[in-house]
Amino acid sequence: MFEFSCTVKAGQEPARKLRQQTAPVERAMLLLIALVFVLRVVPGSAQNLYQNSNVSQKQYDVIVAGGDPEGIAAAIAAARAGARTLLVDTRPALGGLMTRGWLNTIDMNLDSRRRPLNGGIFAEIYRELDDNSFDVKVVEMLFDRLVAREQNLDVIRGALTLLPVAGSQTLPLYRPGQTLCPDDREMSATLTAEIMPPRASEAMTVTLQGIEIVHDHGQITPVSGRFFIDATQDADLAVAAGAGWKNYGEDVWGNIRNMATTLVLRLGNISDAGWQKMCVALGGNSDPGGLLGGTRRSIWGFGDIIKRYSPSTQRVRVRGLNLGRQNDGSVLVNAVLVFGIDGLDRQSRREARQLAEAELPLLLAFLQKNIAGMSEAVLAGVAPELYVRTSRQIATQYTLTVDDVLENRDFVDRACFGSYPLDIQAQVHDHHGDVTGKPEQYAVPLRSLIPVGFSNLMVVGRSAGFDSLAQSSARTIPVGMAAGQAAGVAAVISMKRRLPIDRLASDSSAVDELHQQLTRQGVSIGPNLARPPAIVGHWAYPGLKFMRQRGQISGGYGNEYSLEQPISGKAFANRLVNLFPDLHEHDRRWLYDFCAGQDSLNLGMACKILACLESFAVGDAIASRKILELPPDEVFDGFRQRDLFVSPWPAAKSKWNIALSRGAAYMLLLRWSEQRAH
Structure with a gap:
């Protein structure tokens, strides 16, 4: 065994002396501990209904679409607030971007004392991790354990898709993203529409009655609900029901300017000694801002070396490496950027995967030759899902703006807080990204989660009501999970008070109750103390x-x-x-x-x-x-x-x-x- 400590990335906790265990006996002990952990994680209270159309009941108080972290937080919060809740996802495992996209480093949102903002359900997960970077399988088990504890929560995984029901009419999807239109499965053309659905408005309010869960082989399970939370990555459920939206970039640049899409890859055969070599190399060249360095779990940097790499096509570029060490010794690499991809088009997403996979052998050869510690590395796989950063933004009661973020604004109907930089990733091959600014702390209003024209629907995640610049901070997982938790509680308050959600944010008594319940659930939701710059x-x-x-x-x-x-x-x-x-x-x-x-x-x-x-x-x-x-x-x-x-x-x-x-x-x-x- 050996000990090492390296430069700490900005926003991470001070590096602790961390032991890397390598002896075979010790590895066997770790496997035994992991097995015991898995046995403890087997669902006990929540119904684990993976690929099972027989839901425990046909009606729920709250239905959450999408098993990304935001949806998990929303479902748990609603269940804890007393609502009979159903969480539906198309993947075989919960966690979405974290477990299927292999995005295994958390973009932390910290307060002025460098402590994580918000608390709540995100903190329950974060406390179990030993770094801002994590093992994907461990996080998957943590999510399973969280939902298993909830008596009021049922979970369906592995559905083919789901469709909203409004006015007793089942509505097809319109330009769905990968949550409700999985790239690795085929869907009937009857499940999607070529024409944009009629747009909901304040004058023509839509009330959803339920969903139809579509399974493989065409089996359909109808489920009715009183309230709905769309936690799909691209707000697919809301759009199908008539929510207004804009393509990413149209509001700022006047045209569509999606950020690059990433396919995370897995490298094997990187030894403990090789990992330490990379850490030491960066430790000797670390910068005060923490933009490169390494820990036991993660390494970020090598941008100066990667600049020498020449991709085979201008549709692809490789940026500085974000590396995440997994418990099995493999390394996840977040670095490949693919340009010109429409996240709302399945063929375009499949093209992104093809372009990235074609580039990987060339990239691997470059890494083997130029990065100390990677000389024996082998390609061990790619993520089941793409990391799609941007696609569309929903029209909500209030659109969070870049000025709201960088002026550290507070809102009476605050749902959560954020503080991550406005990090605009590369949009075209000759654009290397921008950091528009760094807030101290800003509030996200509940109104930014309420689509215009709906009485019982909220949207959480990166496609909620943010302008295209504010989205680059608010799309981070800690903010999304906190927003999801607020949405879950708001849904229960809306039902209990018989107050349509489009009127809740303007009801001071209801907002006070929201903050009280969130506080009881462990969320820090007091007034924002940050002042304008x-x-x-x-x-x-x-x-x-x-x-x-x-x-x-x-x-x-x-x-x-x-x-x-x-x-x-x-x-x-x-x-x-x-x-x-x-x-x-x-x-x-x-x-x-x-x-x-x-x-x-x-x-x-x-x-x-x-x-x-x-x-x-x-x-x-x-x-x-x-x-x-x-x-x-x-x-x-x-x-x-x-x-x-x-x-x-x-x-x-x-x-x-x-x-x-x-x-x-x-x-x-x-x-x-x-x-x-x-």
Whole structure:
């Protein structure tokens, strides 16, 4: 045996001295302990109805669709609150992304004292783990043990799919994701629709009556319910019932911009000594921010080496390695990115798997040659499910925004808290991702879990009511499980009070009861003590928000927006092109050519550029040439007369020949865009 400790990743607990056991006798003892653990996990109270259409009853108070961690938390919370609850999933094992997608490292959401936020059911799982990275089989058993304890909870696993029933009509799925349309099984075309269902609205409220559980070979089990929680990854149940939604990215960038999809792979034949070599290599090159390093369970880094890898197609890229050591000695690798995948299209998802699997032999050869400790590694498998990060966002009573997150906002109807960075993963091959900013702590309102136009349906998980930037923080598993727990309790309160869920968030008494019950279930749900960051008081903050809401600027982990630094001509041109993608190609070329030689701009030259773009918009080439001949101070005076530099723009910064700072550029673009819109 040996001991080692390595650099600790930001957000992890201080590294403890951890023993890696290698002797055969000790391994046998571990297997015996694991066997005893499995025997203790066998369901006792909950009905384990795997591939069994004979549910214990035909009517439930709460029905939860989807066995991802969010759905498990929702079902347990509802059962603990006294509701007869049914959890239905299509997979053979609970855990979804954690156990089927092999996403075996938790993106922790911590408070200002570096303690996990929320508590509750997530904490019950987290306390059983020895690291932020975990063994997939152990987590699967932990989920089984949790649901087995609940007297009021039945579980069906291995269903083919399920369909919502509303108005006594069974509704087909519309563009379902992999939860209700598993990629490894075939479904009848009659279970899906080509036409988008009629959209629910506040004027036309939908009440669900039940679901139909479809099994292999076409057998159907109808089950009625009083309340429904959609915990599928893509809100498939809600969409089939008529919930409104947007494709990911449309609200921020004006078009679909899904993050890359990942297929996690498993490597075998990496010895304990090999694992230690990798830890030591990174320990000697660790950075203060914790972006690389290693522990007994996890390793993250080697980005400098991976940059030298050349994939076989531009549809695939490999990023820095996230490695997770499993109890059987194998290593899970989260690193392969596949671009251009539509998570709502089964053929596209299957294409992602094909592209990733075709790349793996080449990647393995590279790792064997270039990563110390991997020279003898072998490919030992791939995850049963893809890690699909984004697809669509549901229209809810309130959409959580990037400003809510980065201003650390609280809400009276808070359902849970988050604090993970706004981590935008790569979207195309030449995009390497952005960190828009890092909140201290923000609240997720209950309204962001309530689809518009429903009286008895909530949505939890990454497709809930978040804008596309806020989603990059709120989609993390700890936030999703806490939101699921809140949804489970809210469902019971809604039924007990006979108060439709679309009215619950505005009922202060019901919200108080929600918080009281969550507190009794071990959730920390008091007022958010985090304050807005100091930058909200900057005179150019409205301009910063304008650009940030459109995905045009990032503050990184330190929220450093450099508002007082000069902006280059190229950076100014980039902002304009991204804000106005409908610019003609020749106008875009002119803009870049004109700005290319400007290491820095003054305010007058920036106004001149905008005036030229105005003339381009109306097709007046003569006016454009005249503007170019005008002195910058004259063009600036014209913009001043249009009130573009009124308060809070400081008088000292509203001179034509002053260097254009980033903050001033953002404010100028905000006000100019507002005038153009009117």
